[in-house]
Amino acid sequence: MVQLLLVFFFLFSSCSSPQTEDTDVKPAPGLNPEKVLIVYLSRTNNTKAIAEIIHKKVGGTLVALELENPYPKDYRQIVEQVANENATGFLPPLKTRITGIQNYDVVFIGFPTWGMQLPPPMKSFLRQYDLSGKTIVPFNTNAGYGVGSTFETVKALAPNSKILEGFTTKGGVERDGVLFVMEGEKEKQAQEEITKWLRKINLAK
Secondary structure, three states, X not given: OHHHHXXXXXXXXXXHOOHHHHXXXXXXXXXXXXXXXXXXXXXXXXXXXXXXXXXXXXXXXXXXXXXXXXXXXOHHHHHHHHHHHHHHOOOOOEOOOOOOHHHOOEEEEEEEOEOOEOOHHHHHHHHHOOOOOOEEEEEEEEOOOOOOOHHHHHHHHOOOOEEOOOEEEEOOEXXXXXXXXXXXXXXXXXXXXXXXXXXXXXXXX
């Protein structure tokens, strides 16, 4: 009977061990979670998953960007529409309203790479809200081609903010029908990478 209990104990311990690193991560001293805002745009939920991991590690207010007129579900249609918006400089109106944004000191902004550029809705957000004097922390998911000009555009649209080193990871490849991938080993890998990144930029300990 004692041996059986020991077997259950070790099985439980081995199943629980992956959680250890995550629970050890805490916001850096001086970072008040009440002053942290995490805003993200996510079509296939990969960027949303990254936002939720960050939220779990540093706290704060989590906000999804939604449009007054949502993009079409068809991939080819959205590609054409976004290309046209980028070419014309059109900024889609946001349904999301963030009150009291002046009360936040640190603003994480998360987005996928669309056409190697910053998605128009995130441009709308950066144009609509005054983030002067705040610390902006970009994070990104992409189809394997990197951040493109996204981080540079964030800097250009928030010239009076302090921009910290961003985070990027490969997400799905919607063009090939590969959608949500942040689960299993990929999710665990993302958690570890985000932990290292947050510690590197001194927002977690």
